[in-house]
């Protein structure tokens with residue numbers, strides 16, 4: 001349990017480099033493990049989720065050295081993994097599970113996979129069904145849940161698949177399987193999801209086409225180990241952006257943040273709410289980055305619809321908090337995917353923010369937030385909880401900055417899934 005105090009009157013100040021991007025760190029490990037030769041990763045996210053992906057590759061016999069945020073992988077290609085001696089632990093990580101189901105779907109041995117309580121509730125059929133069409137042999141509990149077994153297999157064949165939901169995890173699983181299959185794999189996306197897998201495959205010397213919502217990939221020649229520099233995670237930076245916007249007298253600069261256009265929806269949505277975000281030092285490399293300066297500003301309510309969701313899916317909890325302080329109503333629709341994240345985020349964020357006095361109604365696929373409500377503290381009877389969800393925990397901690405009394409929260413360990421040093425960094429900008 002932790003006690004969180006309101007922000008000081010002088011506001012939040014300084015420069016901060018939040019940790020490396022979670023999605024890109026997972027992928028750097030995966031491509032490093034299947035490429036030939038050494039891959040070095042810089043600014044790697046040293047957090048629970050990504051360490052589960054690392055643990056899987058070590059269990060498969062890949063040599064990986066880690067020194068804080070630097071990682072060195074001795075890649076040997078896809079054909080040299082060793083059968084693991086124990087079941088593979090995915091922890092809380094949907095990205096590890098779904099991407100690895102694709103990547104490991106053509107190995108000569110069986111692998112049992114399992115995860116924690118939250119991950120064991122999350123739907124896997126969305127990956128299993130198209131992978132089964134490709135010839136993968138994966139069995140899951142009740143056909144949809146962990147634990148499960150990825151069976152030995154050598155028969156992957158390309159398919160054409162129209163994605164029923166916008167999901168980078170599903171798309172990436174199919175790309176990673178398509179890279180090993182005979183024939184072409186075509187994935188049709190109605191709305192673009194984050195394209196880190198496509199960008200990284202190209203960086204490692206692979207070939208993948210992406211045009212008008214159709215992604216085409218075939219069996220790849222040997223990939224070559226790379227030096228990967230991971231940008232700071234925009235999903236982590238978003239908590240500080242909203243913190244600075246809402247906390248009087250603040251000015252924060254977030255350094256080196258990834259602004260890949262398939263991930264930077266939070267910038268567009270905050271701008272639509274009236275935020276003036278200043279981008280500088282823009283570096284237009286494979287994964288573009290910028291420094292983002294944010295000052296305290298009044299915001300107004302907006303409509304967030306299905307087309308806005310994929311590029312900001314992980315930022316909806318913190319945007320919802322911003323909306324409680326905006327003028328007027330914010331309506332979020334087309335966001336049913338939030339119900340199958342680490343928690344049912346529509347339910348958990350409505351529950352937590354309501355405890356602080358916010359005025360929010362849940363909808364089946366979103367919510368209506370009536371803005372302009374002051375937030376009070378939490379008492380023992382309205383103790384805030386993370387519900388084991390890192391992003392709900394960080395949202396609560398940011399809410400505490402503008403609450404009129406002390407906020408008490410339990411389950412803070414959940415934050416280590418993506419940002420183990422979050423509270424320390426928050427304290428740093430409060431000094």
Ligand code: S3P
Nearest residue numbers: 023095166167168169170313314
């Ligand atoms: C991720 C994709 C998103 C996101 C998750 C990371 C990824 O999930 O919510 O935190 O790295 O591909 P979905 O693909 O389920 O939308």
